[in-house]
Amino acid sequence: MRLYRILAILTEEFYITKRSFEVMMDLFFFAFVTVITFGFTTLYFLRESNQAFAYHLFLGLLLWEIIRVAQYTLSVGVLWEVWSRNLTNIFISPMSAKEYIAAEMFSGALKSLVVFITISLIALMFFGFNVYQVGLINIVLFFINLILFSWFTGIIILGLIFRYGTRIQALAWGFVFLFQPLTAAFFPVKILPKVLQNIAYFFPPTYVFEAARASFSNPGIIEWNLIGSAFLENIAYLVFSLLFFNVMFKKSKETGQFVKNEG
Amino acid sequence: MDTILSVSNLTKRFGDFTAVDNISFELKEGEILGLLGPNGAGKTTTIHILLGITSATSGKISYFDMDFFKNRQESLQRINFASSFNTLQGKITVLENLLVFARLYDVKNPKKRIHELLEFFEMREFINKKYWDLSSGQRTRVNLVKALINSPEIILMDEPTAALDPDISDKLLNLIEDLRSSQKLSILYTSHDMAEVTRICDRVIFLDKGKIIAEDTPLGLTKRIPYAKLQLTFDADRKQVEKVLSENKFNYTFISNSVVQITAKENLIPTAIFKVSNADVWITDIEVYKPTLEDFFLQITRSEKKV
Numbered sequence: 001m002r003l004y005r006i007l008a009i010l011t012e013e014f015y016i017t018k019r020s021f022e023v024m025m026d027l028f029f030f031a032f033v034t035v036i037t038f039g040f041t042t043l044y045f046l047r048e049s050n051q052a053f054a055y056h057l058f059l060g061l062l063l064w065e066i067i068r069v070a071q072y073t074l075s076v077g078v079l080w081e082v083w084s085r086n087l088t089n090i091f092i093s094p095m096s097a098k099e100y101i102a103a104e105m106f107s108g109a110l111k112s113l114v115v116f117i118t119i120s121l122i123a124l125m126f127f128g129f130n131v132y133q134v135g136l137i138n139i140v141l142f143f144i145n146l147i148l149f150s151w152f153t154g155i156i157i158l159g160l161i162f163r164y165g166t167r168i169q170a171l172a173w174g175f176v177f178l179f180q181p182l183t184a185a186f187f188p189v190k191i192l193p194k195v196l197q198n199i200a201y202f203f204p205p206t207y208v209f210e211a212a213r214a215s216f217s218n219p220g221i222i223e224w225n226l227i228g229s230a231f232l233e234n235i236a237y238l239v240f241s242l243l244f245f246n247v248m249f250k251k252s253k254e255t256g257q258f259v260k261n262e263g
Numbered sequence: 264m265d266t267i268l269s270v271s272n273l274t275k276r277f278g279d280f281t282a283v284d285n286i287s288f289e290l291k292e293g294e295i296l297g298l299l300g301p302n303g304a305g306k307t308t309t310i311h312i313l314l315g316i317t318s319a320t321s322g323k324i325s326y327f328d329m330d331f332f333k334n335r336q337e338s339l340q341r342i343n344f345a346s347s348f349n350t351l352q353g354k355i356t357v358l359e360n361l362l363v364f365a366r367l368y369d370v371k372n373p374k375k376r377i378h379e380l381l382e383f384f385e386m387r388e389f390i391n392k393k394y395w396d397l398s399s400g401q402r403t404r405v406n407l408v409k410a411l412i413n414s415p416e417i418i419l420m421d422e423p424t425a426a427l428d429p430d431i432s433d434k435l436l437n438l439i440e441d442l443r444s445s446q447k448l449s450i451l452y453t454s455h456d457m458a459e460v461t462r463i464c465d466r467v468i469f470l471d472k473g474k475i476i477a478e479d480t481p482l483g484l485t486k487r488i489p490y491a492k493l494q495l496t497f498d499a500d501r502k503q504v505e506k507v508l509s510e511n512k513f514n515y516t517f518i519s520n521s522v523v524q525i526t527a528k529e530n531l532i533p534t535a536i537f538k539v540s541n542a543d544v545w546i547t548d549i550e551v552y553k554p555t556l557e558d559f560f561l562q563i564t565r566s567e568k569k570v
Contacts, residue, residue: 008366015355015363019393085350089409092314092344093367094336253318256277259311262349 001102005095009103013073016080017111026072026173027115031065035119039127055129056213060186062120062131063212066146067153067205068176069115070108074154075172077104078161085262097249101155101242108154109147116143134215141227142208148234149204153179155241159248165261185209204230204237265292267449268313268417273322275308275473282308284473285322290417293447295439297454297464297481299556301564305473306453310421313451314344326417340368345410346421350402353395357386357405360394361412368413380408384438400431407438417449424459432456436463457557467556471563481556488554488562493525493532494518495539496548507542511535529553 017023038061045054081087090100123129132139157171180186182196183205189197200206207230211223252258268290275283283305290296298306311317313324315335324331326338351360358377365373381387384404389397397405403423410418420439424432440463442448454460460467461481469477469484477484497504501520508515508525513535515525525535532551540546 002369004369005367008363011366012352012355012359012363015359016352019354080352080354084352084354085348086352088314088316088344088346088349089351089364090367091316092339093364094339095367096336250318253316256308256311256317258316259307 001096001099002094005093005099006103006106009090009095009100010107013077013103013107020080023076026076027069027111028118031069031115031119032122034061034065035122036126039123039129042129043127052213052217055216056188057186058123058127058129059131059134059212059216060209062116062123063142063146063205063209064180064185065119066112066116066143067150067179070112070147070150071154071157071176072173073108073111074104074151075157075161075175077107078158079166079169079172082161082166082261087262088259091258097245101158101245104154104158105151108150112147112150113143133219134212135220135222138212138215138222141222142212145204145208145227145230145234148231148238149179149208150176152234152237152241155238155245159241159245162245162252162261163248163255163257165257179203179205182206183209188213201229202233204233206230207233266290267292267327268451269323269325270309270313271323271325273309273312273324274320275305275312275317276320281473283312283319286468286470286473286475288468288475288478290449290451292416292449293443294466295443295450295452295464297452297460297467298470299453299457299460299467299560300470301560303472304470306470307421308473309470310344310419310451310453313419314342315339340413341415342417342419343410343413343415344419344421345406345423347403347406347423347425347427348421349406351394351405351409354393356391356393357381357397358390360405361408364409364412370412376412377408380411384408400427403427403431403435407435411442414446415448417451419451421453422455423452424454424456432459439463457555457560461556469559469563476563477559484559485554485556488558489528490526491529491532491554492552493527493535494522494548494550494552495525495536495546496522497539497544497546499544503542504539504544507538507544508535511538 038058042054042058045057081090120131123131153176157175160168160171182200183203184192184200185205189200189206189210192200207226211226214223215221266289271287273283273286274281286309298309300306308317312319327341329338331338361377362373365377370376378387381390384407386401386404386408389401394402394405424435427435436459439450443450452464464481467479467481467484468475498521501517504523513525513527515523517523527535536549
């Protein structure tokens with residue numbers, strides 16, 4: 001692994017983000033509009049019903065954006081190369097698939113951080129909602145775990161794009177939303193039917209959202225059990241996703257799909 | 264000349280279909296080697312395997328005496344690729360694109376190198392233009408800058424002139440010839456344009472159905488066709504010419520009532536002229552068409568015989 005090659009991909013990501021209206025829309029505009037909508041929804045619920053319920057909704061939304069942005073960055077990055085017919089140029093350079101993934105993982109985490117800080121400040125300034133009241137350590141732990149999960153989903157989709165091409169490109173935007181209800185992002189897990197509750201705990205963000213709700217209600221508390229469970233599951237998922245990607249990438253070169261991706 | 268690329272028994276199968284069938288060849292330092300063949304012959308698949316973006320079913324590739332499959336990064340650091348089918352990132356500028364590749368190849372003084380190359384390709388004024396805003400000729404030149412950015416020792420070119428107008432194609436070919444002589448570049452070149460291949464390639468490998476069916480210099484390949492075409496324009500009765508050609512068992516076709524085309528072995532061309540003029544036919548024009556690489560190509564693809 002060479003740092004300069006990882007930096008080269010990050011530089012390209014930066015240039016594309018800077019010059020692409022679509023990326024700016026997907027990253028910042030949607031995040032901005034969503035936080036505004038959920039902000040007003042929260043204000044409405046605060047007036048009409050239970051406070052904790054309203055705050056949990058907003059908290060879930062802010063944390064969910066970490067997953068969405070990082071996963072989007074990881075999966076859509078390769079699509080920009082495919083759409084520009086630049087994928088071959090990138091991969092006939094000495095850069096390895098590992099370096100490429102590392103760059104996209106870092107880029108996803110960085111963009112997530114920027115978007116999260118931006119929307120959390122909007123939430124604070126416009127709606128008086130302070131996500132940081134859960135404590136900085138909690139925020140860091142939540143962020144790390146949610147990023148790890150978004151890497152898992154992003155790498156899986158990346159592998160599928162290499163293997164099956166742009167036929168499945170819609171997954172780059174849509175796949176992660178499958179986990180929104182399943183991980184109980186906006187409501188407590190107990191709301192889910194029993195079967196889905198059992199399934200929910202197979203996904204690390206479920207623990208994170210539960211821990212976030214608990215620490216929001218009791219500031220300063222760190223739910224180590226939940227965080228630990230999320231982390232262990234995340235590591236397992238991440239290892240699985242990397243192995244999966246490796247198989248898909250190899251298969252893509254074997255079947256000729258890699259070059260077919262560019263039409 | 265040293266061998267800098269060696270391919271041994273390379274095979275690629277996609278399921279039951281064999282795209283590349285046990286081919287072996289070498290590329291020498293400073294050589295331009297043409298890879299020719301009809302569509303589906305396996306040229307592009309071979310190039311993709313040589314670049315590591317399609318995996319081989321079996322066989323061995325060595326760049327600079329290193330096993331490519333074991334030394335992918337070291338090998339790719341010293342080679343590059345240009346194709347009319349690939350483009351760079353459209354949304355970003357020429358300079359930004361080239362900076363990314365300069366960093367990928369760890370080029371020292373990247374901006375200086377980029378400016379030098381853009382100057383060479385007369386593209387400096389487009390440095391801050393978005394890639395998508397360039398014409399196809401300008402894009403091809405930027406692609407070539409990218410292909411040269413790491414000062415490669417080998418460039419693999421897959422139909423670099425496809426979709427270019429004749430003027431730009433000619434400039435590109437001049438440039439390839441310049442690069443070969445000035446930088447001792449070795450080039451593996453695929454094209455459907457036989458005149459282009461004849462002009463720049465030192466040697467040609469002819470692929471058909473994944474197999475190498477001929478390997479020679481362009482001239483050597485054309486010499487394998489023993490027939491030439493003689494075109495006579497005459498001022499006489501057509502029947503008179505027809506009679507003399509039939510009597511002497513020449514293979515001929517009348518293009519008009521005063522023009523006949525005779526296909527004959529090269530050494531029989533003077534005899535044909537002599538026989539026709541001896542029959543009191545006033546020949547007003549003589550043209551001899553020697554076989555070209557295109558004739559060789561057509562002969563192979565139409566007859567599908569092993570040469």
